[in-house]
Amino acid sequence: MLAARRRGDWLTSQFFFVMVASMFPLGIGPDPVTLKLIGPGVVWVSALLASLLSLPRLLAEDYRDGSLEQMLLTPQPPVLLALGKSLAHWLIYGIPLLIISPILGIQFALPAEAIAVLMLSLLIGTPILSLLGSVGAALTLGLRGSGVLLTLLILPLYVPVLIFGAGAVDAAMAGTGAESHLSLLGAILVLTLLVAPWIAAAALKVSIE
Amino acid sequence: MAINLYYYASPATFYQLSGKLIPWFGWSAVILTVIGLYIGFFMAPTDFQQGEAYRIIFIHVPAAWMSMFIYLVMAFWGAIGLAFKTRLSFMMSRALAPTGALFTFIALWTGALWGKPMWGAWWVWDARLTSELILLFLYIGIMALWAAIDDPQRGDRAGALLTLVGAINVPIIYFSVKWWNTLHQGASVSLTKAPSMAKIMLIGMLVMAIAAWLYTIAVALYRVRTLILERERNTDWVKALVEK
Amino acid sequence: MSESVATLSFHDLRCTRGERELFSGMNFTLQGGEALLIQGGNGQGKTSLLRLLTGLSQPAEGEVRWRGVKLDKTSETYHREMAYIGHLNGIKDDLTPIENLRLASQLAGRTLNETQAEERLVQLGLGRCLDLPCRVLSFGQRRRVALASLLCSNALLWILDEPLTGLDVHGVALLENLLKAHIDGGGMAVLTTHQPISLEGSNIRTLHVGSPAQTSLAS
Numbered sequence: 001m002l003a004a005r006r007r008g009d010w011l012t013s014q015f016f017f018v019m020v021a022s023m024f025p026l027g028i029g030p031d032p033v034t035l036k037l038i039g040p041g042v043v044w045v046s047a048l049l050a051s052l053l054s055l056p057r058l059l060a061e062d063y064r065d066g067s068l069e070q071m072l073l074t075p076q077p078p079v080l081l082a083l084g085k086s087l088a089h090w091l092i093y094g095i096p097l098l099i100i101s102p103i104l105g106i107q108f109a110l111p112a113e114a115i116a117v118l119m120l121s122l123l124i125g126t127p128i129l130s131l132l133g134s135v136g137a138a139l140t141l142g143l144r145g146s147g148v149l150l151t152l153l154i155l156p157l158y159v160p161v162l163i164f165g166a167g168a169v170d171a172a173m174a175g176t177g178a179e180s181h182l183s184l185l186g187a188i189l190v191l192t193l194l195v196a197p198w199i200a201a202a203a204l205k206v207s208i209e
Numbered sequence: 210m211a212i213n214l215y216y217y218a219s220p221a222t223f224y225q226l227s228g229k230l231i232p233w234f235g236w237s238a239v240i241l242t243v244i245g246l247y248i249g250f251f252m253a254p255t256d257f258q259q260g261e262a263y264r265i266i267f268i269h270v271p272a273a274w275m276s277m278f279i280y281l282v283m284a285f286w287g288a289i290g291l292a293f294k295t296r297l298s299f300m301m302s303r304a305l306a307p308t309g310a311l312f313t314f315i316a317l318w319t320g321a322l323w324g325k326p327m328w329g330a331w332w333v334w335d336a337r338l339t340s341e342l343i344l345l346f347l348y349i350g351i352m353a354l355w356a357a358i359d360d361p362q363r364g365d366r367a368g369a370l371l372t373l374v375g376a377i378n379v380p381i382i383y384f385s386v387k388w389w390n391t392l393h394q395g396a397s398v399s400l401t402k403a404p405s406m407a408k409i410m411l412i413g414m415l416v417m418a419i420a421a422w423l424y425t426i427a428v429a430l431y432r433v434r435t436l437i438l439e440r441e442r443n444t445d446w447v448k449a450l451v452e453k
Numbered sequence: 454m455s456e457s458v459a460t461l462s463f464h465d466l467r468c469t470r471g472e473r474e475l476f477s478g479m480n481f482t483l484q485g486g487e488a489l490l491i492q493g494g495n496g497q498g499k500t501s502l503l504r505l506l507t508g509l510s511q512p513a514e515g516e517v518r519w520r521g522v523k524l525d526k527t528s529e530t531y532h533r534e535m536a537y538i539g540h541l542n543g544i545k546d547d548l549t550p551i552e553n554l555r556l557a558s559q560l561a562g563r564t565l566n567e568t569q570a571e572e573r574l575v576q577l578g579l580g581r582c583l584d585l586p587c588r589v590l591s592f593g594q595r596r597r598v599a600l601a602s603l604l605c606s607n608a609l610l611w612i613l614d615e616p617l618t619g620l621d622v623h624g625v626a627l628l629e630n631l632l633k634a635h636i637d638g639g640g641m642a643v644l645t646t647h648q649p650i651s652l653e654g655s656n657i658r659t660l661h662v663g664s665p666a667q668t669s670l671a672s
């Protein structure tokens with residue numbers, strides 16, 4: 001049901017992720033202590049921004065060429081469609097991000113175990129971003145300046161993910177253990193998984209009308 | 210209020226009714242504000258710890274209450290609108306948003322003013338302040354979404370959906386910020402006031418809160434009336450009204 | 454298929470765009486072996502009516518029924534038995550016509566093998582562009598891909614918004630034949646068009662949308 005489309009431009013958001021994260025050391029200075037301190041936050045903020053960059057394309061193309069209408073007219077419930085779209089977004093945005101993240105971890109002088117936690121937190125956190133993002137993408141479908149609007153709508157909702165994601169890495173480095181952060185992140189993932197596809201499906205129907 | 214509106218859900222009857230109610234709400238809001246401010250600034254004793262500066266809470270606390278409460282009411286109307294397809298509930302939701310944003314802004318602003326003498330900083334990443342800031346972002350996002358959608362029906366429902374997502378998210382945001390805060394700063398700066406608040410202070414605050422309530426209702430009703438006229442301008446009863 | 458008689462009916466439909474009322478009090482019942490031709494000027498609500506009939510949008514008042522059941526109660530059945538082509542063709546530019554047909558079938562939960570897809574496309578005169586990405590096809594050719602997809606759907610009810618747009622003379626003739634065959638075989642179709650379409654011999658009814666008066670005539 002998915003058919004993730006091969007796109008030349010899906011790499012853009014990955015490069016964006018790396019570049020944004022690499023700007024911080026250039027702006028702040030190469031001091032490893034500082035870098036280690038801000039590293040998790042910077043990587044996570046970059047991940048949020050990268051997800052926002054790739055979200056408008058999630059549905060816009062299908063909307064333009066009419067296939068979204070056709071998909072809504074299939075016997076499958078729209079919730080599945082919304083879920084499938086989020087999954088597709090996660091596959092082309094989240095997974096590559098996960099693979100690149102250790103490189104950024106090294107750039108920010110993070111110790112090995114912190115990098116492992118960083119990857120784990122991204123693994124749990126990025127699906128939440130994709131799910132919430134699909135709601136935003138569905139709401140702003142076909143509107144003027146939908147990219148900026150999407151950022152405005154969705155970024156506040158990303159706050160808990162950012163806090164626990166970056167917090168997990170911080171906690172791992174401070175030696176207090178990242179489990180509680182990660183399990184809270186997991187709880188948010190479950191909740192989002194239960195709620196977001198329904199709202200995204202409703203939003204799709206509203207937008208297509 | 211909720212029960213009344215449920216019966217008067219037809220825009221035409223609601224328009225007439227709200228027209229009669231607005232002056233009542235409006236004037237009582239003005240009177241109560243004057244009373245509340247008088248209690249707050251002249252009757253309440255000077256706080257022995259915080260000095261005169263604490264008096265800002267007579268504005269800050271009611272504004273903060275309202276900012277959160279209005280959001281919940283908006284979410285409530287949004288949900289009702291989505292469930293029963295009542296046009297009026299969407300209009301209520303729309304009419305409340307600017308007031309909600311205004312109170313959020315006031316709460317943040319007065320919070321900063323209060324924070325300066327109390328904490329020595331204009332801004333502290335306290336759980337409440339941060340959540341309030343994010344609440345402001347949510348209000349702005351919803352209003353931006355409404356502004357971007359030309360078709361009123363689509364806008365109504367899209368806005369309602371977003372409000373609902375936000376309503377689920379606000380508590381999560383609050384708790385996550387709170388948690389994050391305690392982790393980062395050890396013992397976080399606490400807002401707790403002197404253990405026993407003087408009765409007169411409490412009364413002042415409540416009066417102000419009720420005034421804020423009445424103001425919100427008056428302004429929201431006024432906006433709803435405008436919205437009704439705008440949307441129903443092709444219907445007979447509005448035309449008859451204009452010709453009068 | 455379910456036992457109930459295949460009918461598409463709508464009752465007291467009212468449709469608004471913004472504050473403007475496009476039409477109201479629209480009633481019609483369409484049965485198997487019949488086609489409904491919707492007529493009306495630009496901006497009178499033809500497309501809006503079709504979208505109400507597909508279930509993509511909701512009427513301000515009234516209801517649409519399929520086999521006597523309200524659309525939102527029967528959307529799964531309805532979407533299995535109905536196919537819609539709107540202004541947009543709903544085909545992916547990066548895929549070839551064959552891939553497009555197969556993707557559409559997959560999304561609809563059907564299987565379509567390559568030879569079947571090829572047959573349909575050849576039937577619509579696209580034999581020469583089977584392996585090209587749809588991006589390089591002309592507008593009319595893409596329209597034909599969409600029509601091929603319609604055939605593959607085996608739907609009972611076709612809802613076509615301006616199906617003739619972009620088609621050349623042969624294309625129009627081809628579509629006319631397809632429609633006739635579909636209707637005479639017991640199928641149903643609802644379509645709008647500005648161009649003359651000759652479907653003599655088939656059971657065609659027309660409905661005027663918009664002012665001056667909403668009249669439904671059986672011919």
